Amino acid sequence: MKLATRGGLSGLKQAAVGLALGAVGGCMLGATEDPVEKTLSLMTAAGPLKPLMDAVGTVGPLGLGSLVGAAALTMAMTSVMAGVILAAVVASVFAATRSCGASHRDSVGLWVSAGLAGAFGTTLSGATFGGLSEWIVQSYGMLGLLWTLSVFTVFKPPMRFLFRLLWKQGEACCSLASSLDRAREREDLETTELQQRHRVTLQIEERILTLDRGGGGGDGDGSTDPRTAWATERRQREELERRRMENEEAEMKQRTFQDWINTIVSRHVDFLAFSGIPMTVVAVITSGFGLVGFGRHQSVFIVLLALVAGIGYYLLKSPDFKYWMLVGCMGMLATFVIALLTLHAGQEALTAATKTRAAGDDLSKEAIRTRVNYQSSLEALHAAFFVSRTCQLSLGATVGGALVRRDAGEVKVIAGSALVAGTLLAGVEVLAPVLGDGGTAGALLGVVGAAGVSVGAVAAVAVRWSQWAGTVGTVAGLVVGAVGMGKWHFVNIGLQIPVAYVFAMTNPL
Structure with a gap:
């Protein structure tokens, strides 16, 4: 269903419709807050935090923060892109094998099939990566996660060429079948x-x-x-x-639609292959300093800052600037911030313990070290989880905004993605005992990505209204729905919505 967002409705009606649409997307975003917070509280218990606390003494707080941040962001980006690519594959097959009428582009079956495939793929890949990361950390520690992240980042560019080859072969088969149908x-x-x-x-x-x-x-x-x-x-x-x-006309629309899908796949495969490289480089170098005994030295901070500034400048000044470069720079900056927060939390814990000891309490050096390591690990996990959740939401918002600009139908995108996300959320909560803490966390982040599609579509609709009343009503519905359903988590939601809005307005193509 499409709305006359550029006119045809009075200001009051635009405000009412915008309020309803915004509330749908906002309520779905808010509904993910409580399950995510509960899962995070389980992951910050003493048992799951022990490998991170041990890693503070090995790679240092900066190394731990950058490693946890890079791993969390890589997992989030990979799961979202896996969902997008799976949705594109389903849409391509649907477009090539179905009988295409003049209204095929707006076919409900096509959008429903692609949406379900994308949401399911994001959630399933998130659960897989989350469970795998938990197993690696519990079995081999943070150094095992570092090696896995490094190997995965190295192998992604070659996998890009293999996927493109397979995509071309599949597209050729689908095109042949479609050409035969057209010939008949x-x-x-x-x-x-x-x-x-x-x-x-x-x-x-x-x-x-x-x-x-x-x-x-x-x-x-x-x-x-x-x-x-x-x-x-x-x-x-x-x-x-x-x-x-x-x-x-149907053949021309099908060809145009297929070209659009090919562009999406090409851009997102590049994103999947290259966006994690800056984050991984920062994590590897910072962790390397920690391994040789400079985990808390001030020189590490200087090198880290210079590295982030250098890579960011090189990517942003590239004459052939691409979407993955922008997101890669933002992920690298987020990794840097997580590392700083981890270091700051440890320093605050050390300062508090020193004051307590000076006040007369008998705290041993081992107790102080344990407290510092605990606070550093806790902050690293909290910051990485929040950033990865925001990343999932933002990338989902990019998809939602692009679909609305593609005229896929505002109501279909907003309500459909919210319904799918709600169904997945209920399913993840039922399967939580089977998935484990890591798998549940990854799956919930996938649900957040599906909810982000609805939020991005709401943001795109807010811009398209012909009167300010529609824009204000849509934004108000989004904020009120998210905060109310999210049990008044003003800080979390207040930080996520502006970032999601920026990504919804970004054209990744």
């Missing part, structure tokens, strides 16, 4: 047209013979007015011409 349709039309021409020729010959014999106004058997027969033939010719035009 054209052959049927040509056969029908030839039959009609032959029939008209016979009628004309019979009419001429009748006139030569001095017959009346009927046709060969004298039972039908020739003008009635010719009018029938004219209507049939017009019907054939209409079908021919519809098939040509």
Whole structure:
């Protein structure tokens, strides 16, 4: 369903409709807050935090923060992109194998199939990565996670070429099937047209013979007015011409739609292959300093700052600037911030412990070290979880905004993605005992990405209204719905919505 967002509704009606649409997206975003917070509280218990606390002494607080941040962001970006690519594959197959009418682009079946595939793919990949990360950390510690992250980042660019090769082969097969269907349709039309021409020729010959014999106004058997027969033939010719035009229009729309899908796949495969490299480089270098005994040294901070500034400058000044470069820079900056927060939390814990000891409490060095490591690990996990959740929401918002600009239908995108996200949320909560803490956390982040599609669509709709009343109503519905359903988590939601809005307005193509 499409709305006349640029006009056709009064200001009051625009505000009311915008308020309802905004509330749908906002309520879905708010509904994810409590389950995510509960899962995070389980992950910050003493048992799950022990590998992180041990890693503080190995790679230092800066190394721990950058490693946890890079791993969390890589997992979030990979799961979202996996969902987007799966949705594109389903849409491509649907477009190539279905009979395409003039309204095929707006086919409900196509958008429903692609949306379900994307949301399910994001959630499933998030659960897989989350469970795998938890197993690696519990079995091999944070150094195992570092090696896994490094190997995964190295192998992603070659996997990009393999995926493109497979995509071209699949596209060729689908195109062949579609071309055969089109050829059969054209052959049927040509056969029908030839039959009609032959029939008209016979009628004309019979009419001429009748006139030569001095017959009346009927046709060969004298039972039908020739003008009635010719009018029938004219209507049939017009019907054939209409079908021919519809098939040509549908073929052109299908080709345009397929080109759009190919562009999406190309951009997001590049994103998947390269966006994690800056974050991983920062994590590897910072962790390397920690391994050689400079985990808390001030020089690490200077090197880290110079590294982030250098990579960011090089990417942003690239003459061939791409979407993955922008998101890669933002992910690298987020990794840097997580590392700083981890270091700051440890320093605050050390300062508090020193004051307590100076006040007369008998705290051993081991107790102080444990407290510092605990606070550092806790902050690293909290910050990384929040950033990865915001990343999932933002990338989902990018998809939602693009769909609305594509005229996929505002109501379909907002309500459909919210419904899918709600269903997935209920399913994840039911399967939480089976998935474990890590798998549940990854799956919930996938649900947040699905909810982000609805939020991004709401943001795009807010911009498209022809009057300020519609824009204000939509934004108000989004904020009130998110805060109210999210149990008044003003800080979390207040930080997530502006970032999601920025990404919804970004064109990744």
